[in-house]
Amino acid sequence: MSLIPKETVDQIMARADIVEVVGDFVSLKKKGQNMWACCPFHHEKSPSFSVSPAKGIYKCFGCGKAGNPVQFIMDVEGTSFPEALKYLAKKYSIEIPEETASPESNREQNERDSQFIITDFANKHFQQNLHSHEQGNIGQAYLKERGLSAAIIKKFELGYSLDAWSDLTDAALKAGFKQQYLEATGLAIVKDDKRYDRFRGRVMFPIHNVSGRVVGFGARTLKSNDKKSPKYLNSPESEIYHKSNVLYGLYQARQAMRMQDMCYLVEGYLDVLSLHQGGIDNVVASSGTSLTDGQIKLIGRYTQHITVLYDGDAAGIKASLRGIDLILENGLNVNVVTFPEGEDPDSYIHKVGDTAFKGYVQQQAQDFISFKASLYAADTKDNPVKKAEAIREIVSSIAKIPDSIKRSVFFRSCSLIFDIDEQVLVSEYNKMQLQDRQQPQPKPNTSFGQQAPLPAEPEPEEEESxxxxxxxxxxxxxxxxxxxxxxxxxxxxxxxxxxxxxxxxxxxxxxxxxxxxxxxxxxxxxxxxxxxxxxxxxxxxxxxxxxxxxxxxxxxxxxxxxxxxxxxxxxxxxxxxxxxxxxxxxxxxxxxxxxxxxxxxxxxxxxxxxxxxxxxxxxxxxxxxxxxxxxxxxxxxx
The missing domain is CATH 1.10.860 (DNAb Helicase; Chain A)
Structure with missing residues (x-):
């Protein structure tokens, strides 16, 4: 790979502002001379991640990660030094005098960088198909039918995969890329000595990580008569794409989430696109998957407030409640908005318009615990046994909240909804806590998002050598x-x-x-x-x-x-x-x-x-x- 000239490296280093670079990934707050945040590299509830504007460095006093702007991009992206420089060069509009990647330079890339590069190539190829190929008219017609503007299509880099067996694969190999990286990212499939594209005849929704790099794709088929293919098809897991740690639209929404101190959480790609088009920029999607601990922590970098916008489907709402308990466990505040039956955020904003939609969301939003309690209370009104089960279910959700004052407020609110003495709810909560403490503890697991190791017995202090x-x-x-x-x-x-x-x-x-x-x-x-x-x-x-x-x-x-x-x-x-x-x-x-x-x-x-x-x-x-x-x-x- 050709080297980036030293003068260009020096220019990037001089321009890169540590607060701006880190601020793209976490919400920083000033305390004294430095800026502080919860560390993006490990889970913590009290900020120990420090950024020094004067020295141009960051340091986490919890996990030990430290460095300058380039090192931060390397740490947060898991990428190489040259790729981190390229990211910063793009951010600060610095041109890097470097020739187009050749097969020889591609061979010198490390595995992870090579996957980023091939995915970026695919993203540009799909966009070119949509705007320049004759088959692209099919994709454009669908997007127009869904009411999406050219500005939104460009902002989210939507594309189209041709209805051909190996269009992308042939183009990538011709450009000098390796087949192994097409397979590693799931863009190509090899079966019985035949190779073909995973995505064919579909509108492409590129999925970006928090720094704006494409890590995978969601794809919608436009063949209504094809019963064998799924309506939506996603990239498989890869070294650069982990579904549980990615949210669709986060890259485009993160600044608005920070500025408005609120995140709207929806289910699908088109929900995100339509709301952005309606001027609601602080919206992300879980892309149809169950909400994960990693996704919640991503949101928590930018805001502590989430409003979940549910489709108007009662069965779907109840199926999603468990995921929201996870939000409560992470200490975030959750509100809920439901839409009339048969409507989702995408259809409803097109039906009533931007202004009415925003007004509806503001009026209908209610805290999750009250929403869940009201939902269960309505279903169990005439059945004492089911009502008792519902109360235990609500108490189990309240138990997830780490803040004792918030728990107390919700106990009082739920006692009114269920018409039951508040002390009964508190007693049930205490019983649950006691049972949890008496249960055998699982084996320590230090993996991300899992239970932390149990504290070991203190060992005698050893004298320093x-x-x-x-x-x-x-x-x-x-x-x-x-x-x-x-x-x-x-x-x-x-x-x-x-x-x-x-x-x-x-x-x-x-x-x-x-x-x-x-x-x-x-x-x-x-x-x-x-x-x-x-x-x-x-x-x-x-x-x-x-x-x-x-x-x-x-x-x-x-x-x-x-x-x-x-x-x-x-x-x-x-x-x-x-x-x-x-x-x-x-x-x-x-x-x-x-x-x-x-x-x-x-x-x-x-x-x-x-x-x-x-x-x-x-x-x-x-x-x-x-x-x-x-x-x-x-x-x-x-």
């Missing part, structure tokens, strides 16, 4: 060098100059910190003060990750201290003192290790004269150790 203590002291030196390299301590001496002079004879024993120290020295030899960007954008992943971790601050002082005129010094205010102590601590620990080494040697020495020399060395080291301890204010040596 010599290596761990030394590593901690070396880390502190490097941390201060990276955070305050050019800060003047006294008499024109910078932190870099002071520490390197003081530690000239000290050898760093942790390989990673030894390498970082060498990089600092190299910069100074070039008569340059090392800056954060030198390490944040360093080619070596290990260096880059450690530097970002050292540059990140987990805790910030509340602005209320300043508001109340209470001065609390920051580390930078006491830097001369902190730098001196960091140097003394490292020297003190190194002397202790030298004493330990010399004591080991002494045990092996048999010659009396050599023993005296060895003891003299140890005494000198002990004297130095005591001097350092005194300067540090340490009374009892380790």
């Amino acid at each position: 010599d290596t761990d203590v030394l590593k901690r002291y070396e880390r502190e030196i490097v941390r201060m060098l990276l955070n305050y390299p050019d800060r003047v301590l006294e008499e024109g001496i910078t932190t870099c100059q002071y520490m390197l002079e003081q530690l000239e004879d000290v050898e760093f024993r942790t390989p990673l910190y030894a390498r970082l120290m060498e990089l600092v020295k190299e910069k100074l030899c070039e008569e340059k003060i090392p800056v954060a960007e030198d390490f944040i954008n360093y080619p070596d992943q290990e260096i880059r990750a450690e530097a970002i971790g050292l540059l990140s601050e987990q805790h910030e002082l509340s602005h209320n201290w300043a508001t109340h005129q209470i001065f609390v010094p920051h580390e930078s205010d006491l830097l001369p003192y902190g730098a001196e102590r960091a140097v003394l601590r490292l020297k003190w620990r190194n002397v202790q290790l030298l004493i330990k080494t010399e004591m080991e040697k002494l045990r092996l020495v048999t010659d009396p004269d050599e023993q005296i020399r060895q003891l003299t060395t140890i005494r000198s080291l002990k004297t130095f150790e005591n001097q350092l301890a005194e300067m540090l204010g340490i009374v009892v040596n380790r």
Whole structure:
């Protein structure tokens, strides 16, 4: 694969704003100097994911993920460095002077990138079919009949697969792509030594991930007389497409969801398209599949409020209730809107118009627990046994809500709907909780969306090893060098100059910190003060990750201290003192290790004269150790 020129890489790095890049994937909130969110890489309820606008980095203090804008795209997409650069180049309208991919360059792509590339090729091919091929008129006629405008068709990149056995496969192979990637993404099928396209004679709905890359397709047949083929056909699971972690329309809806702090959840592709056309942009679809934990977490990145727009089908509504319990479990707020029988969001907005549709949704929305309680109460009004079962079902849904205040409000509301004492509901809830605690716990499972491991019995704390203590002291030196390299301590001496002079004879024993120290020295030899960007954008992943971790601050002082005129010094205010102590601590620990080494040697020495020399060395080291301890204010040596 051809390399992206260094000047273009530098331009991308300079333009990429960490807040804008991360903000496309999670909803950030300002706290102090940094922005915070729940981490997109692991499940958490309290934000531990920090973004530093000043330093251009992110760091999760929960799972440890850290990096610059390019690394974030690599982490969130699971893609390569060049592909992450291309994503950012597209976002910031930076042209990459790179030739069209050739068969040779395709071979050099990694598996995941190759699947993205072939899926993108297929998406463009289907769009070209719709707009330029004579068979495309069939697809255009269907979309026009469904009332979709050219703008919506373009916005969602709708296409058409020709009614031919191998149109896409032939075009891809001719363009230099490999058959294996057509098969890996489910675009082509090989059976009995015959190869053919999975999608034929269908309107194509590309499914995008949150960064806008096509990962799969939904396809609707236009052959009403074909009873053998399903009406809708989806891409199979692949390395880049996992149905349980994708929502149709999320890429187009995510900004509106954040701005309006609301997500409308529908079932089908056309529901999403028609609502977008009607000016309702914050809408996504589960694409006919049961709602999953991964999909709910995706929504939770952008808003904590979901309104489910149900088709007017009572049986379908009851079948979907279990999925909404999962939303409650994740702590999100859920409202429900139902449409008249026989109507769905797509048909109803075309029937009543955009304004009336929006008004209807606002008027009919009710919280899920009240909706579910009313639904069950109406069905069981004259049957005491069924009513008791319904009450237990409602209590089980309320039990999913992690917030105790919300639970209390819903208990009161449901007691009125069922005409039953509120305390009865609370007692039933307590009984359920007790039963859950008494049940045998499942084996720990650390996979995403599954129950977390049970906490282990606390083990006795182990004393830090010599290596761990030394590593901690070396880390502190490097941390201060990276955070305050050019800060003047006294008499024109910078932190870099002071520490390197003081530690000239000290050898760093942790390989990673030894390498970082060498990089600092190299910069100074070039008569340059090392800056954060030198390490944040360093080619070596290990260096880059450690530097970002050292540059990140987990805790910030509340602005209320300043508001109340209470001065609390920051580390930078006491830097001369902190730098001196960091140097003394490292020297003190190194002397202790030298004493330990010399004591080991002494045990092996048999010659009396050599023993005296060895003891003299140890005494000198002990004297130095005591001097350092005194300067540090340490009374009892380790």
